Amino acid sequence: MESGDIPVLTRLSDSDHAIPSADEDIRGRKVTDRSGNALGKVGDLIIDEEEHKVRFLLLEHGGFLGVGKEKSYIPVDAVAGVSEDQVRIDRTRDQVIDAPEYDPELVQQDEYYDRLYAHYDYPPFWGPGYVYPRWPYLR
16 A cells, blocks of 8 residues: 555444454453543444454443444554453543544545544554554454
């Protein structure tokens, strides 16, 4: 992939792909920040179907009984640890709360990803020299 050439990403649940092992599928697990504060749960995984890689966690948080839930994208690069029931990220609660919101009606996908990676201070996955984090590939 060339620099600046961002592929179209999709939710894992909307694709024909699967995580190789049920033990590696983190959807539904709670997400905590680097201090252990609860942030929400992994609602889905945002994938690059062409490269067969997970690019973002779709974090669901807030709301009551499913009403008023908010969704945030967190780069897979932020995953610091995964246990049987939890995913820990290396960022703070405030960084997640202050992350750019995604609304496909208001912002172009490429522009959003640029802002999101800048917010979390990670190099974008489409840039030169990017090294994919240690995480499962899709099948």
